[in-house]
Amino acid sequence: MRLAKFLAHAGVASRRAAERLVTDGRVRVAGRPVTDPARDVDESSDVTVDGRAVTIEPREVHALHKPEGVVSTAEDTHGRPTVVGLVPSERRLYPVGRLDADTTGLILLTNDGELAELLTHPRHGVQKTYRVRVDPPMVSERSLRALREGVELEDGRSSPAEARLVAPGVVELTIREGRKRQVRRMCEAVGHDVRALQRTAFGPLYLERLPPGESRRLSAAEVERLRAAPGWKNQGG
Numbered sequence: 536m537r538l539a540k541f542l543a544h545a546g547v548a549s550r551r552a553a554e555r556l557v558t559d560g561r562v563r564v565a566g567r568p569v570t571d572p573a574r575d576v577d578e579s580s581d582v583t584v585d586g587r588a589v590t591i592e593p594r595e596v597h598a599l600h601k602p603e604g605v606v607s608t609a610e611d612t613h614g615r616p617t618v619v620g621l622v623p624s625e626r627r628l629y630p631v632g633r634l635d636a637d638t639t640g641l642i643l644l645t646n647d648g649e650l651a652e653l654l655t656h657p658r659h660g661v662q663k664t665y666r667v668r669v670d671p672p673m674v675s676e677r678s679l680r681a682l683r684e685g686v687e688l689e690d691g692r693s694s695p696a697e698a699r700l701v702a703p704g705v706v707e708l709t710i711r712e713g714r715k716r717q718v719r720r721m722c723e724a725v726g727h728d729v730r731a732l733q734r735t736a737f738g739p740l741y742l743e744r745l746p747p748g749e750s751r752r753l754s755a756a757e758v759e760r761l762r763a764a765p766g767w768k769n770q771g772g
């Protein structure tokens with residue numbers, strides 16, 4: 536298989552990040568530097584990254600209820616706790632997409648680079664649902680309609696979304712994009728500050744009663760449902 540795919544399979548990085556590792560010259564095959572991500576390799580090829588041997592390991596996917604103040608990068612330069620540190624696993628996991636440090640809720644971690652790519656690539660438009668406590672709490676039907684139809688953001692108009700008021704001052708928003716601070720910016724665009732933001736669903740998976748700071752490993756059936764997530768549509772919303 537292609538070298539970049541092999542690295543993603545091995546859980547070294549997402550497919551895109553793996554391609555960069557290769558083009559940056561950090562990967563060797565049988566002792567020789569290789570900069571072509573399409574180079575054909577298999578498990579007997581003696582692949583190393585920064586001198587460390589790469590082997591294909593069993594895939595894991597975990598769901599974590601990210602608490603506030605925890606960052607969703609693999610490491611934090613400011614020494615803050617990371618989502619990776621909250622998930623007990625022998626594998627080298629990394630987060631699927633990002634949540635802001637002050638956002639809580641469902642985040643997935645995996646060593647399956649291909650799955651991570653599938654779930655985060657904008658082309659696939661996997662839907663994510665957020666509960667947003669807004670201020671001021673009175674949300675007009677006009678604002679909800681604007682959120683549904685798309686609002687002007689500095690990096691372009693947001694795509695059609697689902698938006699409904701589920702409690703006074705609480706909006707449930709389902710989007711298929713994942714731009715930086717998108718939900719916060721969408722709410723600000725219709726005149727509301729975000730006081731609290733929680734992700735309650737990622738594709739077919741729900742946060743449910745997972746307590747903050749806790750994680751659970753997904754079953755094979757759940758992983759299969761996730762794999763089918765591109766194109767999956769919530770029937771209830």
Ligand code: URA
Binds near residue numbers: 633634638715719732
């Ligand atoms: N939108 C945001 O603004 N923040 C998040 O963490 C996720 C979505």
